[in-house]
Amino acid sequence: MKVLILGSGGREHALAWAASRSPRVTEVVCAPGNGGIGQVARCVPVDMKDVAAMLRLAEAEQPSLTIVGPELPLSLGVVDAFRERGYRIFGPTRDAAQLESSKAFAKQFMKRHQIPTANYAVCTTGKEVEESIKHFHAPVVVKADGLAAGKGVIICPTRQFAIDAAHGLFSGELLGVAEKQVVIEEFLEGEEVSFLCLSDGTHVVPLVPAQDHKRIGEGDTGPNTGGMGVYSTSDMLEPTMTEWILHHIAEPTVRGMAEEGAPFVGVLYCGLMMTARGPQLLEYNARFGDPETQAILLRLESDLVDALEACIDGSLAETEMRWSQGAAACVVASSSGYPGSYKTGLPITGLSLAAQIPGVEVFHSGTTRVGSQLVTSGGRVLGVTAEGDSLEEALSRAYEALAQIHFEGMYYRHDIGHRALKQPRR
CATH class of the missing domain: 3.40.50.20 (Rossmann fold)
Incomplete structure (x- = not known):
């Protein structure tokens, strides 16, 4: 093949x-x-x-x-x-990818199919925003309707901040493209979990869960990014919780899309908030996550190609996916200045030394080759990924590998997995 x-x-x-x-x-x-x-x-x-x-x-x-x-x-x-x-x-x-390409479509779909999610309003004018915002307590979340490369979600500390943010989305000032719709959403508190599944349009098979770290700064501070690191462990979700999420969120989504004439074949990524009232769906993605995929695939023991072909053929129910126990973690090395402006073309050294550490794979996000030299070409440059029998071992290997790598201004978070490490295992 x-x-x-x-x-x-x-x-x-x-x-x-x-x-x-x-x-x-x-x-x-x-x-x-x-x-x-x-x-x-x-x-x-x-x-x-x-x-x-x-x-x-x-x-x-x-x-x-x-x-x-x-x-x-x-x-x-x-x-x-x-x-x-x-x-x-x-x-x-x-049509099926609208679950990701339109936040308004996704929220209205969740409501139609009784999928647990935050309260929301879809607005097409600034005046509608001003009316709708009265029904929400601060902080409130404002979302661009369309694809925004991870930059279309604004957590607003006050209602006025939310009104101003919505006006910025409608005018094009915030994202460079004028939005025709924005979503106002209740702010949810809890632990985020990335719950990815494969679907053949009828059946759903979950991948192992992961938790992403979106913020640039230690302790989850500073602006959102495309993801600064992720971890996946065999004890992140209890089996009963995995079944609940499948039964109440993933399966109703696939069933609902089929009923609406747009069968969903591919990766259904459910971004969840584990709240006091149970798992709530924040958003869908219609593809593999980045950097979740790096950690998840390191734990996959069965054949990825077989599983993806089964989705195309409608035979996913007959396919078994096997996963390693233990953990995997990915730590992103980024350019200085990211997620704002940053330099590119900076030489990268130490990659061969990093690759020699047991259990480590270095996945490239923003690199290019100039002659025989690898240089930086993006904001997120490398995803240094490692597996281990425990999360502590996986992280230790990833950070040991990162210590071998160098490019000018290289930045990475030192606290990936901090929530899991500070808490007793569920």
């Missing part, structure tokens, strides 16, 4: 690494890929905003299977276009 992976980040590097381990796979091609992905796949250029260009690439490469990494091509209908041409592709159609 030849496998084509669309995307260029740490998630795609982890997917390429996992696909290359399948005994059925003879070649992995990644488009556009990055400097590190070139170690496990052949990288070829493509524009992620151009469905026709991705189709031309498929015609040239003739992959047996295509895996879509990022959300943008899904929202543009790349799966619909590939399917029409007879290519086997893993991911949801444009």
Whole structure:
């Protein structure tokens, strides 16, 4: 088999690494890929905003299977276009991907299908925001309706702050694109859990859960990012809680999408808040998370390609996924200044030393190759990922590997997994 992976980040590097381990796979091609992905796949250029260009690439490469990494091509209908041409592709159609591409659609869908979530209002004008905000206590959450690369969620300490934030989204001042709708949402408190599942449009199989660290600063302070680190352990959720989430959130979502004529085939990512009133769904993603995928796939013992093909074939119920006990953790090394402005083109050293540490895989998010030298090319540069019998061991290995790596201004959090380490195991 030849496998084509669309995307260029740490998630795609982890997917390429996992696909290359399948005994059925003879070649992995990644488009556009990055400097590190070139170690496990052949990288070829493509524009992620151009469905026709991705189709031309498929015609040239003739992959047996295509895996879509990022959300943008899904929202543009790349799966619909590939399917029409007879290519086997893993991911949801444009209509099914609305669960991620429109926050308003997702919240209204949750309400229709009685999926537990925060109280909300969908507003199309500033005046509607001012009226709706009266029904919410501060702090309140304001969300852009469309895709915003992790920057469309604003936690507002006062109602006036929320009104101003909504006006900034409508005007385009905050994100550079004017939103036609915004979502006002009740602020929920609790522990966040990333609950990812595979779906073939009818059946749902959970992956192991993970917890992401979105904020740039130690102790979960400072602005939100695309994710500064993540961990996954075998005791994060009790089996009864996993069953509850499947029964009340994941399965009703897949059933509801099928009933509404947009069967969901792909990865259903449920971003949950574990509150005093039980798990509440914050949002959906319609693809693998980044950096969750790096930690999750390190724990996968069965064949990823078999599972993804079962989703396409509608035979997921007959597929068993096997996971290692213990833990995995990913710590992101970022450029100085991220998530704001940052320098690129900085040489990276120490990667071969880091890779020699047992249980460690270094996944590249923002690197490129200049001659024989790997240099930085993004805000999140590397996802240093490790597995171990315990979370403490996995984190110790990841931080030991990070100590070997250097580029100018390299920044990473030293407290990934801090909530789990300070608490008795559930």
